[in-house]
Amino acid sequence: MRISTLLASSVLAIGAVSATALADHHRGDGYNAETQPTVVQIASENDDFSTLVAAITAADLADALSGEGPFTVFAPNNAAFDALPAGTVDSLLEDENRDQLTAILTYHVVAGEYLAAETPAGTYDLPTLQGTTVNVVVGEDGTVTVDGANVIAADIQGSNGVIHVIDTVIMP
DSSP: OOHHHHHHHHHHHHTSOOGGGHHHHBOOTTOOTTTSOOHHHHHHTOGGGHHHHHHHHHTTOGGGGGOOOOEEEEEEOHHHHHTSOTTHHHHHTSGGGHHHHHHHHHHTEEESOOOGGGSOSEEEEEEBTTSSEEEEEEOTTSOEEETTEEEEEEEEEETTEEEEEESSOOOO
C-alpha cells in the first residue's frame, strides 16, 4: 500500500467521531468489520469534525482515507481547531500551505490499532505517519493524553482502525 493511501485513510479518520458516537462505533460483542463504517465514513457523518474534514479535503487526502489500515487516529474535534490562534485554520487551508497541513494531519495518525481499553498504564512513543513520534501517556486511572492533549472519547472502532477524540490539535 502506498504511503499516501496510508496517510489519507488515517487522517480522515481523525475527524469523524464525537463522544456521543462512541457507543455506536465501539468494538463490542457484535463487532463485524464488514458491517462497520470506515474511519472515513465515521468522520464525514459527524458534524463535530467538519473542520477536520475540511482540512483533509484541502490536503487532498480524502481519497486515501479508505485504506485498509489498521490505523489509530487521534482526532481533534471542532472545538480543538477553534482553540488555535485566530486565522491559523484559514491559513492552513490555503493551497500554498498544503504541505504544512498534511504534516499536521498525518502527525495525528499511527499505523496499527491501539485500543485504550487494552493498553496498560505507561508512557509510549508511537511513530506517526508524519515521520516523527507522538507521546502517549496512559494513566493508572485510565486517562489518556497524546502530546498533552486529553483523549475525551476513546476506542471508537471503524472497519479500518480506531479513533480517539482529542481536545487539542497537536503539532509536530
